[in-house]
Amino acid sequence: VNPLRVLIADDDDVFRSALADFIRDHDSMEVVAEAADAGGAIALASELKPDIALVDVKMPGGGAEACAGIRASSPATHVLVLSAHGDPQTARQMLAAGASRHLVKGASSSDLTAQILAVAATRASPF
Amino acid sequence: MSRRPARTLSVLILEDRESDAKLVARQLRKNGLDIAWNRVTSETAFRQALDGAVDVILADYQVPGVDVKRVLSLARERSPETPFLVVSGSLPEQLGIELMKLGADDYVIKDRPERLGQAIERCMDRTRARREARAIETRYRSLFEHLPVGFVSMSASGELIDGNAALLRLAGFPDVESMRKVSVLDMYVDPADRILLLERLAQDGVVTGFETRFRRADGMIAWVRSDLRMARDQEDGPVLIDGLIFDISERRQAEEELRRSLEALHLSDQRRQRLLHRLVDAQEAERRRIAADIHDDAVQVMAAAVLRLATLRRRLTDDQHLAPMQRLEETVSLAVGRLRNLLFELNPAVLDSHGLVAAVRAHLEQHSATDDVTWEIHNELASEPESDLRLLIYRITQEALVNVRKHAGATKVSVVFEERDGGVLTQIRDNGRGFSMEGNPAPGHLGLASMKERAELGGGWWELESEPGGGATVKFWLPFRSVETRTP
Secondary structure, three states, X not given: OOOEEEEEEOOOHHHHHHHHHHHHOOOOXXXXXXXXXXXXXXXXXXXXXXXXXXXXXXXXXXXXXXXHHHHHHOOXXXXXXXXXXXXXXXXXXXXXXXXXXEEEXXXXXXXXXXXXXXXXXXXXXXX | OOOOOOOOEEEEEEOOOHHHHHHHHHHHHHOOOOXXXXXXXOHHHHHHHHHXXXXXXXXXXXXXXXXXXXXXXXHHHHOOOOOEEEEEOOOOHHHHHHHHHHOOOEEEEOOOOHHHHHHHHHHHHHXXXXXXXXXXXXXXXXXXXXXXXXXXXXXXXXXXXXXOHHHHHHHOOOOHHHHOOOEOHHHEOOHHHHHHHHHHHHHHOEEEEEEEEXXXXXXXXXXXXXXXXXXXXXXXXXXXXXXXXXXXXXXHHHHHHHHHHHHHHHHHHHHHHHHHHHHHHHHHHHHHHHHHHHHHHHHHHHHHHXXXXXXXXXXXXXXXXXXXHHHXXXXXXXXXXXXXXXXXXXXXXXXXHHOHHHHHHHHHHHHHOOOOOXXXXXXXXXXXXXXXXXXXXXXXXXXXXXXXXXXXXXXXXXXXXXXXXXXXXXXXXXXXOOOOOOOOOOOOOHHHHHHHHHHHHOOOEEEEEEOOOOOEEEEEEEEOOOXXXXXX
């Protein structure tokens, strides 16, 4: 089974690298690219067509813009957004922009894994 | 009034014949009068007798060497109130009338002595009535003079007829005569006021509470209130204007001062509100800055720590190390959650996007997960308060709820918002242990003072009702307008 190909877009280097290491540590996933802003994330998604994009809601260029751009340029990519705030309004905005899930940064890591795999499962068995 | 004087009547008799005097005295006693009499036969003796106490004078008009008219005028002059009766064997009608014109009270013919008692009593009654009338007049005159209010009586064209001391003081004249040289109506400074005053008098006959400026004799302007009526004293007499004039300069001055201090108060109120806005803006800016720092830095780093711990844990196979590592990851995760709550407290985005009630509900929901407190919100506001007011209400409510959580040990809390007196009344009620308002505040209750301060800065009030063991209610009211008027 091919591992899930994951794109990470977050402007915070410390979090992004921790998240990348965490993903890499799983055999079922691989990090195909990292971006620090919306433009970079969209370009990479367009080029690499990842299975999953983990997108920070607050980064240069805008999280919602990144989300919509990725979905437009790579419709098969599932976007999971991560926010530090966790406020419901932002979550709604992101879902409206095409995100599949909304996750809160700092929540339990097993939840993060579970959410990514759940989204991946929809790839495995499309309706 | 008794018909018979209780005391002995002292009678002075001018009579040359002693037997006649005795006859008179006997007659008076027979008429039931208790008298003591003194007979004189000359003008000199009459004059001396007047120095003593005399109640009635009976004078024969034909005493040799005595001119009854002179004696009468003497008596009128020296003792004007003592009845003077002319008694005579025969008195020409003409002379009797003449003497009465000169001031005699009555005349009685000696051969009709039975009339004498009645005549004296009638005279005494008249005298008493006169005295009483004079006493009343004196009393009223004194009242009139000493009234602390100006009394004026003038002709329709404003010539002063009479006025009291207070009027003279008010108008600045030394006496009535000098005030008569000017027209009272001319003292009303504003000609339009004067015309209006006369028109209303002519139309209604009465004017009350007419406030206008009044020029005193020294040229100074005073404020007066006039209560006047225009009427004829007698049916065919001249039209008079009379009534009261009050000096209201002091009141006017006080009103002016009050107006000025209200203006000053208003200005300082505006300054206070500008300060409040600056304070609130500065506090909110500070909170946003801290929130941004936490969001952009602390939360990211700690969230990264959670992932690094998770990555590390995945490498461990030994249960001895796995369990503590799991707990450590959970602890850091919990810390991130707390920081997230703090972010919300510092900058509740939901307040602007979803309003006051949503923000308070979000605050309560955040904590209800960890606290064993049930809560309810009753919102009776017709509309969402304007943003500055909303923020102020939210901040005070938040402080009150933090207090409940930290100190009250409550299991229930309710928040009520309602419109009251052109503002918002908020009540936060808990069923906790409450506390006594007396003595020192409980440790950690600094929040009470800051809540009160905030409410007062917003132009409202704040109070705490609490009994030990009986729960507590924080109540505060903030006006709609006060925080609306922002000055750039």
